[in-house]
Amino acid sequence: MKRKMLKIFTYLLSISVLCCIVFLLFVSYQAQKNPSKIPSFFGYKPLTVLTNSMEPKISAGDMIFVKEKDAMDVKEKEIITFRTADQKVVTHRVVDVTPEGFQTKGDNNNVEDSWKVNPDSLIGEVAVILPKAGFAAKFISSKLGFSLFVLLPFLLFILIEVFERTNRYFNRKQDAASKV
Structure with a gap:
């Protein structure tokens, strides 16, 4: 046995x-x-969080899986990942949806982001959060x-x-x- x-x-x-x-x-x-393209596995993009701007929900070192999403389906209070004008990848919460784009803010930040997210810059919505898994992924890589x-x-x-x-x-x- x-x-x-x-x-x-x-x-x-x-x-x-x-x-x-x-x-x-x-x-x-x-x-x-x-x-220049984020790798995708069955529509999910694994990313490691580098800052604490989304604490306490998401912390630096966490791994998130971002599910591709149509910009028309984004709603307030959802956590999205997008590219800024200088091509940085950012994950923040949507605080307002306007015809020009999305106003976002990090949960741990005092003020809203100074930019509006262009719908074309949307990567997707955070679907899964694995606490501290980003450290393991960095080591394994x-x-x-x-x-x-x-x-x-x-x-x-x-x-x-x-x-x-x-x-x-x-x-x-x-x-x-x-x-x-």
Whole structure:
């Protein structure tokens, strides 16, 4: 029973790690292919928050997933991500929707933003917030982190396989010796 549970755990861990690796490779490939475009995975764009302008809802180091959204569907109080005139990516809350665009403000800021967001600059709406996951993503995207993230689980998988095969080999030897 223990061996079966260990095997199930190993396979689930392997599948999870493989999915994460595929996701990271896909996003990295997209980012290198077109550096000016934010990578997208099934319509969701992963971004790491760099400032505390949206605290307490979103903090620096959090990872957000931004879902592409039509500008016509944006409403007040939604948290959107957009590009400013100087191409910076900003995530703030909509405080007013006007025909010229959206007036936004960071929850932690005292005043509204000095610009209106052009509907063409909209990247999308924040759909998921993963607290502190941006730090992990930054580490994993480093050479050391990626090596550990790929090599360590792979090594663990190999060690478990070697252990199971060695165990089976010695169990067969004991069974053969007991029959004699």
